[in-house]
Amino acid sequence: MKFNITVLPGDGIGPEVTREAVEIINVLGEKYGHSFELTEEKLGGCAIDACGVPLPDKTLETCKSSHAVLLGAVGGPKWDGLPGNIRPEAGLLGIRGGLGLFANLRPAVIYSSLKEASPLRADIVRDGIDIMVVRELTGGIYFGKRGREKTPSGSEAAFDTEMYSTEEIERIARVGFESAMKRNKRLTSVDKANVLESSRLWREVVIKLSSEFPEVSLSHMYVDNAAMQLVRNPMQFDVIVTGNMFGDILSDEASMITGSIGMLPSASLGNGTLGLYEPIHGSAPDIAGQDKANPIAAILSVGMMMKYSLGLESASQDVETAVKNVLDKGYRTGDIASKGTEVIGTRAMGELIKKEI
Amino acid sequence: MKFNITVLPGDGIGPEVTREAVEIINVLGEKYGHSFELTEEKLGGCAIDACGVPLPDKTLETCKSSHAVLLGAVGGPKWDGLPGNIRPEAGLLGIRGGLGLFANLRPAVIYSSLKEASPLRADIVRDGIDIMVVRELTGGIYFGKRGREKTPSGSEAAFDTEMYSTEEIERIARVGFESAMKRNKRLTSVDKANVLESSRLWREVVIKLSSEFPEVSLSHMYVDNAAMQLVRNPMQFDVIVTGNMFGDILSDEASMITGSIGMLPSASLGNGTLGLYEPIHGSAPDIAGQDKANPIAAILSVGMMMKYSLGLESASQDVETAVKNVLDKGYRTGDIASKGTEVIGTRAMGELIKKEI
Numbered sequence: 001m002k003f004n005i006t007v008l009p010g011d012g013i014g015p016e017v018t019r020e021a022v023e024i025i026n027v028l029g030e031k032y033g034h035s036f037e038l039t040e041e042k043l044g045g046c047a048i049d050a051c052g053v054p055l056p057d058k059t060l061e062t063c064k065s066s067h068a069v070l071l072g073a074v075g076g077p078k079w080d081g082l083p084g085n086i087r088p089e090a091g092l093l094g095i096r097g098g099l100g101l102f103a104n105l106r107p108a109v110i111y112s113s114l115k116e117a118s119p120l121r122a123d124i125v126r127d128g129i130d131i132m133v134v135r136e137l138t139g140g141i142y143f144g145k146r147g148r149e150k151t152p153s154g155s156e157a158a159f160d161t162e163m164y165s166t167e168e169i170e171r172i173a174r175v176g177f178e179s180a181m182k183r184n185k186r187l188t189s190v191d192k193a194n195v196l197e198s199s200r201l202w203r204e205v206v207i208k209l210s211s212e213f214p215e216v217s218l219s220h221m222y223v224d225n226a227a228m229q230l231v232r233n234p235m236q237f238d239v240i241v242t243g244n245m246f247g248d249i250l251s252d253e254a255s256m257i258t259g260s261i262g263m264l265p266s267a268s269l270g271n272g273t274l275g276l277y278e279p280i281h282g283s284a285p286d287i288a289g290q291d292k293a294n295p296i297a298a299i300l301s302v303g304m305m306m307k308y309s310l311g312l313e314s315a316s317q318d319v320e321t322a323v324k325n326v327l328d329k330g331y332r333t334g335d336i337a338s339k340g341t342e343v344i345g346t347r348a349m350g351e352l353i354k355k356e357i
Numbered sequence: 358m359k360f361n362i363t364v365l366p367g368d369g370i371g372p373e374v375t376r377e378a379v380e381i382i383n384v385l386g387e388k389y390g391h392s393f394e395l396t397e398e399k400l401g402g403c404a405i406d407a408c409g410v411p412l413p414d415k416t417l418e419t420c421k422s423s424h425a426v427l428l429g430a431v432g433g434p435k436w437d438g439l440p441g442n443i444r445p446e447a448g449l450l451g452i453r454g455g456l457g458l459f460a461n462l463r464p465a466v467i468y469s470s471l472k473e474a475s476p477l478r479a480d481i482v483r484d485g486i487d488i489m490v491v492r493e494l495t496g497g498i499y500f501g502k503r504g505r506e507k508t509p510s511g512s513e514a515a516f517d518t519e520m521y522s523t524e525e526i527e528r529i530a531r532v533g534f535e536s537a538m539k540r541n542k543r544l545t546s547v548d549k550a551n552v553l554e555s556s557r558l559w560r561e562v563v564i565k566l567s568s569e570f571p572e573v574s575l576s577h578m579y580v581d582n583a584a585m586q587l588v589r590n591p592m593q594f595d596v597i598v599t600g601n602m603f604g605d606i607l608s609d610e611a612s613m614i615t616g617s618i619g620m621l622p623s624a625s626l627g628n629g630t631l632g633l634y635e636p637i638h639g640s641a642p643d644i645a646g647q648d649k650a651n652p653i654a655a656i657l658s659v660g661m662m663m664k665y666s667l668g669l670e671s672a673s674q675d676v677e678t679a680v681k682n683v684l685d686k687g688y689r690t691g692d693i694a695s696k697g698t699e700v701i702g703t704r705a706m707g708e709l710i711k712k713e714i
C-alpha cells in the first residue's frame with residue numbers, strides 16, 4: 001500500500017529524534033512492502049525563522065493531504081520573547097485546530113525494565129503503570145474567547161473562556177469509552193463539576209453516553225483528587241478522559257510518574273484516520289545536536305501511527321517489541337541510564353531498534 | 358487579650374477533629390492568660406439540613422465579627438444530589454468570597470518521623486519536603502461568569518470565565534513574595550502564559566512586582582510542568598504562587614506527595630487579620646463518628662491561626678512542637694500508622710498533644 005506521511009522535525013532535539021523515527025518508517029516499508037512517501041515541512045521556531053509564522057499555510061496543506069503526520073518537537077528560548085500568536089506553541093495549537101484533531105491519546109506506561117526510573121515508591125509502582133489519558137484537544141479554555149478589558153475601577157483585566165458543547169464532549173467521551181473497551185473497561189472521567197458549569201455539562205453528557213457502553217465501568221473524579229490519586233495509587237486507573245486544560249496537566253503528571261518522559265509517544269486524532277504523532281517530551285534545546293536525546297518516544301510515535309492512522313497492526317507491534325527487546329538487552333540513552341546498563345547515543349539507539357525489526 | 362473565634366465544625370469527621378482543635382485553643386488560653394470566646398455556627402451540609410442553605414446569613418455575620426474562624430470539613434454523599442448553588446461546596450466558596458479571603462496558604466510539609474509515608478522514592482524525599490503553596494482564592498474561573506447557551510447548530514454549550522485583574526494578581530503575588538521573604542527567598546509563579554491571556558497578565562504583574570522584592574529569586578513555570586516537577590523533584594520548590602484553579606490542583610498534588618493529608622492545615626487570609634483555618638482533608642463520611650480521624654491537621658490549623666490572625670507566635674510554636682513531640686514518641690492515628698508505632702484514636706491523639714502544651 002501507498003501512504004503519504006508529512007514529517008515535521010521542528011526545533012531543538014526534534015530533528016535528531018525524528019531522523020531515527022523516519023528510519024523506522026523506512027524499514028517497516030521494506031519489511032511489509034508498503035510505500036511510505038515522506039514530505040518534510042516546517043512547524044514551530046524553524047518556521048518562524050524561515051517564513052515568519054509558526055504554521056505556514058503550505059505546512060497545513062501538506063498535512064491535510066497526507067495519511068499521517070510525524071512531529072518532532074517545537075519551541076526554544078530563542079522564540080520565547082515573541083508575542084503569543086507567533087510563538088512556536090501557536091503553531092502547535094494551529095495544527096491541532098486546523099486538522100480537527102480533537103482527541104489526544106497519551107499512554108503513560110512503564111516498561112518492566114525501567115521500573116526503578118519511576119519517582120514513586122516500588123510498592124506503589126508494583127508491576128508497572130499502564131494508563132491511557134484521553135485529552136480533548138481542540139476545545140475548552142485553549143480555544144475559547146480571550147482578551148483584555150478595563151475593570152469598573154479603570155484597571156486592566158484579562159480573561160479566557162472555558163466552553164464546551166454537547167457535541168464536543170460526546171465525541172471525546174466516545175473515544176474514552178472506545179479506548180476503555182479495548183483495554184480493561186474502566187473509564188474515569190475527570191472534571192470539576194462541583195464548581196464549573198462546563199464540567200457539569202461534561203458530566204451529564206458522559207453519563208448519558210455511558211448507556212451505549214454498558215460493559216465499561218465509569219467513574220467520575222474531581223481534577224484535584226485525580227492529581228492526588230495519580231501519585232497515591234496510579235494502578236487504580238485504566239483510561240482517563242478529560243478536557244483540554246485538565247488533560248494538559250494530568251497527562252504530564254501521569255507521564256512523570258512513569259519516570260521516563262523520553263519514552264512516551266502520543267497520538268492526536270480527528271474524525272477520520274488522519275492523525276498527528278509526536279513524542280510528549282519537549283525540544284530540549286540544551287542537549288540538541290549532541291546525539292544525547294532519547295529517540296524512543298519518537299519511534300514509539302511511529303508505532304502509534306502504524307496502528308491508528310494506517311491500520312498496520314503488525315508493523316505497530318513490531319515497533320513495540322523492538323523497543324522492548326533493546327531495553328531488555330540493557331541499552332539505554334543517558335536519560336534512562338541506571339547501574340549495570342550500557343549508555344548509548346541517539347543514533348546508536350535508533351540503529352539497534354531498527355535491527356530488531 | 359480577648360479574641361472572638363467562630364467555630365464551624367461542619368460535616369462528617371469535621372465535628373470530631375474540630376473538638377480536639379478547640380481543646381487546644383482552650384489550653385493555650387489557660388497557658389497564656391488569653392480569653393478565647395468561641396461561637397459555634399453551621400456551614401455546609403449541616404446548615405443545609407438545619408436552614409436549607411449551605412451558608413446561613415447568621416454564620417457569615419458571626420464570622421465577620423470575629424478575629425478568626427476555625428472550620429472542620431464540609432460535604433458528604435447525602436448532599437451530592439442537590440443543585441450546585443445549595444451544595445455544601447457552595448457554602449465554602451460563599452464564605453471565602455464573603456469574607457474576602459483571597460489568599461490560601463497551604464504548607465506541604467513532611468515531618469521527619471513520617472518520611473516513609475510519602476509515595477515518592479526515599480532518594481527523592483531525602484530530608485523532607487517543605488513547600489508553601491499560595492493559592493488565589495476569590496477570583497479566576499471559580500468566580501467568573503458562567504452559564505449555558507445554545508450553539509449556532511442549536512445544541513447546548515456551557516461556559517466558565519477565567520478572569521483576573523491587575524489588582525487581584527498583585528495582592529496575591531505580594532503574599533507570595535512576602536511568604537518567600539520569610540522562608541528561603543525562592544518564589545515560583547505558576548501559570549499557562551503560553552496559552553492563556555489571563556496567565557500573560559498574571560506573569561506581567563508578577564514580574565513588575567518583583568522589583569519590590571529584589572532579594573527573592575523569582576521563576577515562572579507552566580502548570581503542566583509544575584505538575585511534573587512536584588513529583589520529580591519537590592525539593593526545588595520553596596514558595597509557589599498561582600491562581601485559584603491551578604492552585605486547587607497543585608496544592609492537592611503537593612499535599613499528596615507528603616503522604617499525610619491528615620496532617621496538613623491551611624489558612625485563608627484577606628486584607629486584614631481575619632482568617633479562616635481548616636484542615637485540607639475532606640469530611641471522610643466513611644469514618645465519621647468512629648474516633649478514627651486524625652485531628653492533627655485541625656490542631657495545626659489552630660497553630661496557623663495563632664500566628665496569622667492572632668499574632669500569638671509562641672502559642673503557634675507550642676502547637677507545632679507538641680505535634681512533633683507526640684509523633685516522635687511513636688503515637689499515630691490509623692492513617693499514618695507504620696511498623697513499630699502505636700495506633701491511637703482521635704480523642705487520645707488530641708489529649709496527648711494537649712498534654713505537651
Ligand SMILES: CC(C)[C@H](C(=O)O)[C@@H](O)C(=O)O
Nearest residue numbers: 089090092093248551552581
Ligand atoms: C506547548 C503547549 C501549548 C502544549 C499544550 O498545553 O497543549 C503542550 O503543553 C502540550 O501538552 O502539548
Ligand SMILES: CC(C)[C@H](C(=O)O)[C@@H](O)C(=O)O
Nearest residue numbers: 194195224446447449450605
Ligand atoms: C470543595 C471545592 C469547591 C474546593 C475547591 O476546589 O476550592 C476544595 O477542593 C478546596 O480546595 O478547598
